[in-house]
Amino acid sequence: MTVNSVNGNIVIEGLxxxxxxxTLDCGQAFRWSPENDxxxxxxxxxREVRLQRQxxxxxxxxxxxxxxxxxxxGYFDLDRDYGSIxxxxxxxxxxxxxxxxxxxxxxxxxxxxxxxxxxxxxxNNNIPRIKGIIERLxxxxxxxxxxxxxxxxxxVLAGLTVEELAPLRSGFRAKYILDAARRVASGEIDLKGLKxxxxxAARERLMVIKGVGGKVADCTLLxxxxxxxxxxxxxxxxxxxxxxxxxGLPAEALPYAGIIQxxxxxxxxxxxxxxxxx
DNA sequence: CGCCAGGCTTCTA
DNA sequence: TAGAAGCATGGC
Numbered sequence: 001m002t003v004n005s006v007n008g009n010i011v012i013e014g015l016x017x018x019x020x021x022x023t024l025d026c027g028q029a030f031r032w033s034p035e036n037d038x039x040x041x042x043x044x045x046x047r048e049v050r051l052q053r054q055x056x057x058x059x060x061x062x063x064x065x066x067x068x069x070x071x072x073x074g075y076f077d078l079d080r081d082y083g084s085i086x087x088x089x090x091x092x093x094x095x096x097x098x099x100x101x102x103x104x105x106x107x108x109x110x111x112x113x114x115x116x117x118x119x120x121x122x123x124n125n126n127i128p129r130i131k132g133i134i135e136r137l138x139x140x141x142x143x144x145x146x147x148x149x150x151x152x153x154x155x156v157l158a159g160l161t162v163e164e165l166a167p168l169r170s171g172f173r174a175k176y177i178l179d180a181a182r183r184v185a186s187g188e189i190d191l192k193g194l195k196x197x198x199x200x201a202a203r204e205r206l207m208v209i210k211g212v213g214g215k216v217a218d219c220t221l222l223x224x225x226x227x228x229x230x231x232x233x234x235x236x237x238x239x240x241x242x243x244x245x246x247x248g249l250p251a252e253a254l255p256y257a258g259i260i261q262x263x264x265x266x267x268x269x270x271x272x273x274x275x276x277x278x
Numbered sequence: 279c280g281c282c283a284g285g286c287t288t289c290t291a
Numbered sequence: 292t293a294g295a296a297g298c299a300t301g302g303c
Contacts, residue, residue, distance in 0.1 A: 027284060028284095119284075120285095122283090122284055122285085123283090123284080123285040123286065124282090124283060124284095124285050124286080124298080124299090125283055125284080125285090125299095125300085125301095126282075126283040126284090126301080126302055126303090127283080127284075127302095128283095128301090128302060128303095129283080129300070129301060129302065130283090130284085132301090133300095169299080169300065169301085170299080170300085171298075171299025171300050171301095172286090172287095172297090172298050172299050172300090173298095173299080174299095176286085210286085210287085211285085211286060211287080212285095212286085213285060213286050213287090214285090214286095215284070215285060215286085216284090216285075216286085219284075232284070233284095234283095234284035234285080235283085235284075235285090236284070237284085265284075269284090
C-alpha cells in the first residue's frame with residue numbers, strides 16, 4: 001500500500017481487502033451513503049469525508065497527510081492484514097465462504113460515543129430507521145459543519161430531557177440515550193479508556209448503562225474501541241451459531257472473532273445461507 | 279394490514 | 292433463574 005498527497009487529496013494504491021460498499025453499508029456505521037457519481041460520503045470525527053474507489057486506487061478528497069495519518073488511516077483500519085485473517089478461515093467451509101464473500105469489509109474505528117449511542121438506538125430496530133433517528137439526532141443537537149452536522153457530544157445530550165428528544169422519534173430508546181449520555185458526561189463511564197481496558201472489564205462497565213446489554217456493549221467495543229475479540233450476537237448470528245457452530249467458533253478464529261462476526265453477519269443477511277429470514 | 283427489526287428491562291412461574 | 296411479555300416506531 002502506498003499513500004501519496006496529490007492536489008490536496010490522499011491517493012492510496014495497492015490496497016487489498018477494502019470495498020467501500022461492503023465496509024460502509026454493512027451495518028457497522030450509519031452515516032455513510034453512496035453518491036450518484038460513484039463516490040461515498042459520510043460524516044465522522046466532526047467532518048465530512050468523500051471517498052472514491054477506482055480499480056486499485058482509493059482517493060480521499062480534500063485531506064492532508066497529517067489528517068489522514070492522524071484519524072482516517074486508523075478509522076478505515078488500513079494497517080491491519082485482513083488477508084491473513086481470511087486465510088485463517090480456510091479450515092472451515094462456512095467461514096471460508098463467508099470470509100470470501102465479505103473480503104472487502106474492514107472494521108471501522110468509530111468514535112466510541114457515536115458507536116455506543118448508535119447501537120443503543122439499533123436495538124429492536126431496522127437499519128433504515130436507525131439511520132433516520134441518528135440523522136435527526138445530529139440535525140437537532142450536533143454542530144453545523146460543512147456538508148451537514150457533527151454527531152452531538154454526550155455532554156450536550158446529558159442536559160436534555162426525554163421530551164426534548166421527541167423529534168428523534170426514537171421511542172423507548174430515548175431514556176437509554178440520556179442515561180448513557182449522563183454517565184459518559186459525568187465521567188462515570190470512561191469511553192476514552194475503553195480501548196486500553198481489558199475486554200471483559202470494559203464490557204461489564206458498559207452494561208451498567210440502562211439499555212445496554214451484551215450485544216450493544218460488544219458493538220461499542222468492536223466498532224468504537226477496536227476490540228476485535230468482541231463478538232456481538234444479534235438474531236442473525238445467534239441463528240448461524242446454533243445451526244453451524246453449536247460448540248462456538250473454531251479456536252483459531254477467536255482472537256479476531258469480531259471480524260469473523262462481520263463476515264458471518266454480512267453473509268447470512270445476504271441470503272446465501274438458508275433463505276433470508278432469521 | 280401484520281410482522282419484524284444488529285435487544286433490553288421487567289414481570290412471572 | 293429461566294422464559295415470556297412489553298416496549299415505540301415505522302420499514303416492508
